[in-house]
Amino acid sequence: xPFGKASSGVAPxxxxxxxxxxKTIFAAEFEANLRVCPYCGHHHRLTWQQRVDxxxxxxxxxxxxxxxxxxxxxxxxxxxxxxxxxxxxxxxRDSVVSGRATLMGMPVSTAIxxxxxxxxxxxxxxxxxxxxxxxxxxxxxxxxxxxCASGGARMQEGLLSLMQMAKTTAAVxxxxxAGVPYIAVFTDPTMAGVLASYASIADVIVSEPRALIGFAxxxxxxxxxxxxxxxxxxxxxxxxxHGMLDKIIERKNLRTNLASLCRLLGGxxxxxxxxxx
Amino acid sequence: xxxxxxxxxxxxxxxxxxxRKLQAIVDKETDPERKTELSERVQDYMRRRDAYLETRYSxxxxxxxxxxxxxxxxPYTLDYINALCEDFVELEGDRRFAADHAIVGGxxxxxxxxxxxxxxxxxxxxxxxxxxxxGMAKPEGYRKAIxxxxxxxxxxxxxxxxxxxxxxxxxxxxxxxxxxxxxxxxMLSMFELTVPxxxxxxxEGGSGGAIGIAVANHVMMxxxxxYSVIPPEGCxxxxxxxxxxGAQAAAALQLTSDSALKFGxxxxxxxxxxxxAHRDPLEAAQTVGRAxxxxxxxxxKLSGAELKAERAARFRRMGAYAESAVAAVLAES
Numbered sequence: 001x002p003f004g005k006a007s008s009g010v011a012p013x014x015x016x017x018x019x020x021x022x023k024t025i026f027a028a029e030f031e032a033n034l035r036v037c038p039y040c041g042h043h044h045r046l047t048w049q050q051r052v053d054x055x056x057x058x059x060x061x062x063x064x065x066x067x068x069x070x071x072x073x074x075x076x077x078x079x080x081x082x083x084x085x086x087x088x089x090x091x092x093r094d095s096v097v098s099g100r101a102t103l104m105g106m107p108v109s110t111a112i113x114x115x116x117x118x119x120x121x122x123x124x125x126x127x128x129x130x131x132x133x134x135x136x137x138x139x140x141x142x143x144x145x146x147x148c149a150s151g152g153a154r155m156q157e158g159l160l161s162l163m164q165m166a167k168t169t170a171a172v173x174x175x176x177x178a179g180v181p182y183i184a185v186f187t188d189p190t191m192a193g194v195l196a197s198y199a200s201i202a203d204v205i206v207s208e209p210r211a212l213i214g215f216a217x218x219x220x221x222x223x224x225x226x227x228x229x230x231x232x233x234x235x236x237x238x239x240x241x242h243g244m245l246d247k248i249i250e251r252k253n254l255r256t257n258l259a260s261l262c263r264l265l266g267g268x269x270x271x272x273x274x275x276x277x
Numbered sequence: 278x279x280x281x282x283x284x285x286x287x288x289x290x291x292x293x294x295x296x297r298k299l300q301a302i303v304d305k306e307t308d309p310e311r312k313t314e315l316s317e318r319v320q321d322y323m324r325r326r327d328a329y330l331e332t333r334y335s336x337x338x339x340x341x342x343x344x345x346x347x348x349x350x351x352p353y354t355l356d357y358i359n360a361l362c363e364d365f366v367e368l369e370g371d372r373r374f375a376a377d378h379a380i381v382g383g384x385x386x387x388x389x390x391x392x393x394x395x396x397x398x399x400x401x402x403x404x405x406x407x408x409x410x411x412g413m414a415k416p417e418g419y420r421k422a423i424x425x426x427x428x429x430x431x432x433x434x435x436x437x438x439x440x441x442x443x444x445x446x447x448x449x450x451x452x453x454x455x456x457x458x459x460x461x462x463x464m465l466s467m468f469e470l471t472v473p474x475x476x477x478x479x480x481e482g483g484s485g486g487a488i489g490i491a492v493a494n495h496v497m498m499x500x501x502x503x504y505s506v507i508p509p510e511g512c513x514x515x516x517x518x519x520x521x522x523g524a525q526a527a528a529a530l531q532l533t534s535d536s537a538l539k540f541g542x543x544x545x546x547x548x549x550x551x552x553x554a555h556r557d558p559l560e561a562a563q564t565v566g567r568a569x570x571x572x573x574x575x576x577x578k579l580s581g582a583e584l585k586a587e588r589a590a591r592f593r594r595m596g597a598y599a600e601s602a603v604a605a606v607l608a609e610s
Contacts, residue, residue, distance in 0.1 A: 073540065073597035074531050077516070124596035131593070153484070155507045155515070158530050159542050162484060162506040163595040166464055166492050170589045173468040193506070196445075196457040196485040201465050215457045215485070216447030229449055244455045 018042060034251045043208045043251055045188055047090075048097045048114040051147055055255050056101040056110075063099040065132055070094050070125045072156075079156040082118065090117045094125040095150070098133040103145075104259040105275040106266070109137040113149040115189070120150035122194055123157040127164025130198060134171035138178035141269045143262040147185045148199045152192025165197035172201050181265035183258065186211050186236065186245070204261055206247045207236035208254070213245075278524040282344045285333055289552070292326040330552040337501065339533050340524035343509060345501045346480045347443070350555040352562065354381060354396030354439040357479065360562035361569075362387050365394065368425065374454060377418035379410045379442070380490070382425045384434065388570050393429035395422045395490055396439030399480070413446040414486060419459035422490050423466045435473040435573050438490045444508060445486030460489035467492035468589060471581025475572045477547070477565055478502040478534075479554075494588045495572040496542070498534040499561070500549040504542075505532035542595060544572075 137144030184202035214234035382395035482504030
């Protein structure tokens with residue numbers, strides 16, 4: 001598996017502690033294990049580039065919608081600065097990267113949220129990119145796969161961010177009408193406005209193990225709760241046991257599982273059919 | 278920072294009380310001369326009250342609007358239904374899990390037309406508030422809404438929604454039963470409709486809980502209603518670690534009706550009666566009713582497919598971004 005192209009900035013010979021179990025991991029082993037702790041199985045967060053490397057065929061990803069730039073319509077306090085800092089730090093332009101790729105030869109449309117950019121929050125640009133990625137799937141008859149990693153709607157764009165929930169939902173409706181499969185992959189974390197819009201109405205919803213998934217911040221939920229909060233509250237496992245998720249998939253199996261789903265659900269589509277050869 | 282709308286309406290409430298007492302005396306007075314004199318004093322008090330209301334309500338800040346939007350005297354969904362509908366049968370079942378009293382709905386006759394009404398419902402006293410869960414719907418509420426939307430589609434009835442919620446219910450129960458999925462599915466269900474749709478924010482348009490039933494061809498806000506991506510206190514807690522800075526956050530979020538109109542996120546702002554909807558609920562309802570009917574009349578001219586496409590296009594264009602290679606370079610330089 002090609003991995004480690006998107007460097008974590010750690011020398012291959014270095015050691016680092018797993019942020020979950022605190023055991024020391026050999027950096028090269030960590031990368032080879034797709035940033036999953038070999039001891040506790042914790043799935044550490046990925047950058048969008050690392051996600052591309054884990055899932056799609058090598059060199060197949062083509063980024064699109066690259067000229068979209070966020071505005072600051074509300075002149076919200078410190079937003080311009082925070083956004084500029086995030087751009088500098090992540091080398092991304094906003095929290096979502098979208099494009100086309102192939103998955104075991106099958107063409108797919110995709111969008112990937114990156115939590116490292118302002119918590120993966122969804123403002124106008126992220127909403128537009130996700131919308132386009134789903135619409136592209138619908139129009140071109142290729143499966144749409146969206147990777148979620150977001151704290152929710154971006155409050156610095158106010159009501160415009162809330163409207164992205166409806167906009168992305170409209171794209172899902174178009175995809176459904178077109179008979180094109182749309183798969184959502186929940187990764188740590190998938191929250192609030194993102195969870196309560198396009199993410200939760202995918203044809204198939206899968207998640208990485210132990211991802212944090214919830215509508216309200218855990219603090220708010222717990223405040224509202226009189227009785228005891230379950231230990232696994234707002235985890236992928238909690239959602240799975242409540243029927244809100246279809247499957248929890250370990251990172252190393254994501255690629256093959258997604259390919260199976262695309263092949264099985266999208267077999268009627270010309271583009272997918274062509275790859276059966 | 279004001280904590281309640283009563284802070285600035287105190288003088289009004291006092292004047293109201295004085296006027297009421299004086300009027301009672303006037304009514305009993307038999308001496309014509311004395312009666313005229315007292316009547317004039319009543320008139321004078323009324324003028325003073327109205328002048329105060331006019332100046333006060335013409336310069337309400339965003340935070341004051343938040344407080345008015347939350348006022349327990351403000352008309353709620355059922356008040357609008359009662360004022361505007363000749364007939365209404367509330368249907369309570371979600372057919373899945375439980376009755377949710379934070380969202381009400383059912384078929385109604387509005388101005389002689391069959392419509393399906395769905396709206397958030399708050400309560401006015403402690404018992405009612407708890408019964409209505411403070412207007413915070415659980416998954417059941419949104420699933421009931423979906424059921425009613427689907428019924429409206431089958432029976433070709435326009436969908437009229439009233440939005441008035443602080444937020445969707447954030448509790449563990451709601452998470453367990455998929456509050457996020459319920460909201461998303463409600464939006465999806467509205468996008469599928471081929472009948473006319475009108476949504477009105479009549480109080481608090483609280484984030485996901487609000488948009489869940491506000492995916493309409495025509496979206497309106499009352500003058501003093503608010504519509505926000507996050508409650509101002511929540512925003513302040515995240516940004517400044519201080520929930521008490523809600524007023525500052527309300528200003529930054531631009532959650533007022535004129536801002537929503539400016540950004541093209543609502544079609545119409547409905548003027549409220551002098552001193553706010555709570556001072557004259559009937560007049561407020563009539564304004565809302567006329568606007569709903571006018572929009573239905575316009576939407577009647579469109580086919581089902583056109584209505585659905587118009588609704589999708591309405592939300593499709595929402596967003597503030599630039600797109601050009603040149604803008605890209607400039608933004609990064």
